[in-house]
Amino acid sequence: MKAACTVWTGAKGSKESDLSVFLFRYEYSANFFYKLWKRIRKYNGLVTGLTQNVDELLRSDTARLMLANSEFLVMLNQSATDRAELAKLLNISDNQLGYVTNVPAGCGLIRCAGNIVPFTNSFPKDTKLYKLMSTNPSEKRE
Incomplete structure (x- = not known):
């Protein structure tokens, strides 16, 4: 997921806030990412997320839960x-x-x-x- 978003941002030349925040801005994408995160962890996979603005990211209850359980x-x-x-x-x-x-x-x-x-x-x-x-x-x- 992060790789796909990084490619998209690079292609757009976006200067907006980081993509982790963008993923959690909308309930649908936040729920999708949370389910994907749980599934990857279930099979001992490693999920990598990056953010430059923790305060903004933690406005999402889903992101807060994921970060606390990492x-x-x-x-x-x-x-x-x-x-x-x-x-x-x-x-x-x-x-x-x-x-x-x-x-x-x-x-x-x-x-x-x-x-x-x-x-x-x-x-x-x-x-x-x-x-x-x-x-x-x-x-x-x-």
Whole structure:
């Protein structure tokens, strides 16, 4: 589902909010995605969802339920409103929230099976591998 939406957005050249939010905006698509998510998990599949605006995504009860029941989450730098929503939903302490407050790229929190661990994953920018992996549009690719 995410791949299909990513292809569509790329084809459209969309600058709108991220697609995870779009999927949960309407009850029909939210229910479809929730059923698909449950079915994939039933067969030990891995579902990947990405969002840049947690607060907006969590306005959907379906999205809130899915996020709360996810075994593995990676949280990078978050806005104040997003941090507040994540703290309430996932029982993240103020101390832990410091790891997603005004942090550089590659730093954040991992939540796995209810455990929350801070991480730093810095990578040298002057390498070919970094240039291949970077998703920062302001960095020129050769």
